[in-house]
Amino acid sequence: MQLMHTFAELVYFQRQSSKGAKDMAGILVQHQVKDFADWKKVYDSQAALRVSSGMLSDKIYRDESNLNQLTLVFKWDSLENAHKFAQSPELKAAMEKAGVEGQPTMNFLNEA
Numbered sequence: 001m002q003l004m005h006t007f008a009e010l011v012y013f014q015r016q017s018s019k020g021a022k023d024m025a026g027i028l029v030q031h032q033v034k035d036f037a038d039w040k041k042v043y044d045s046q047a048a049l050r051v052s053s054g055m056l057s058d059k060i061y062r063d064e065s066n067l068n069q070l071t072l073v074f075k076w077d078s079l080e081n082a083h084k085f086a087q088s089p090e091l092k093a094a095m096e097k098a099g100v101e102g103q104p105t106m107n108f109l110n111e112a
Contacts, residue, residue: 002060006026015040016020016025024075024076024077024078024111025073025075025076025077025078025079025081025082025108025109025110025111026073026074026075026076026082026108026109026110026111027073027074027076027106027107027108027109028071028072028073028074028081028088028106028109029070029071029072029073029074029104029105029106029107030069030070030071030072030104030105031069031095031100031101031102031103031104031105032066032068032069032070032100032101032102033068033069033070033098033099033100033101034099034101035068035099036062036067036068036070038098038099039070039098039099039100040060041069041098042094042098043060043094043098046090046094047091049088049094050074050085053081053085053088054076054077054078054082054084054085055074055075055076055077055085056074056075056076056077057074057075058072058073058074058075059072059073059074060072061073068112079108079110083108084106086106097107
């Protein structure tokens with residue numbers, strides 16, 4: 001089951017946290033993990049890398065019927081930095097270590 005409120009949450013979150021800011025970007029990511037607890041340890045260990053790459057904030061959602069199906073909502077300082085991070089070898093290595101299964105779905109978003 002997909003989270004139907006995720007986009008609305010993203011729009012609300014961005015508007016509340018970036019009023020007056022310019023060139024804000026978002027990334028909506030969905031992927032399956034082998035084990036949420038193991039994934040979360042690796043995810044948390046990569047926080048400094050995400051922040052130094054331009055991430056401003058993040059939210060994690062778990063599907064109600066499959067707790068290892070995740071939707072992540074990020075606010076990024078620019079689309080350029082978001083794309084750069086998404087293509088980085090560091091992210092690829094962290095995702096493999098964390099047990100991400102298959103190819104994630106990533107949607108890059110401009111703030112409206």
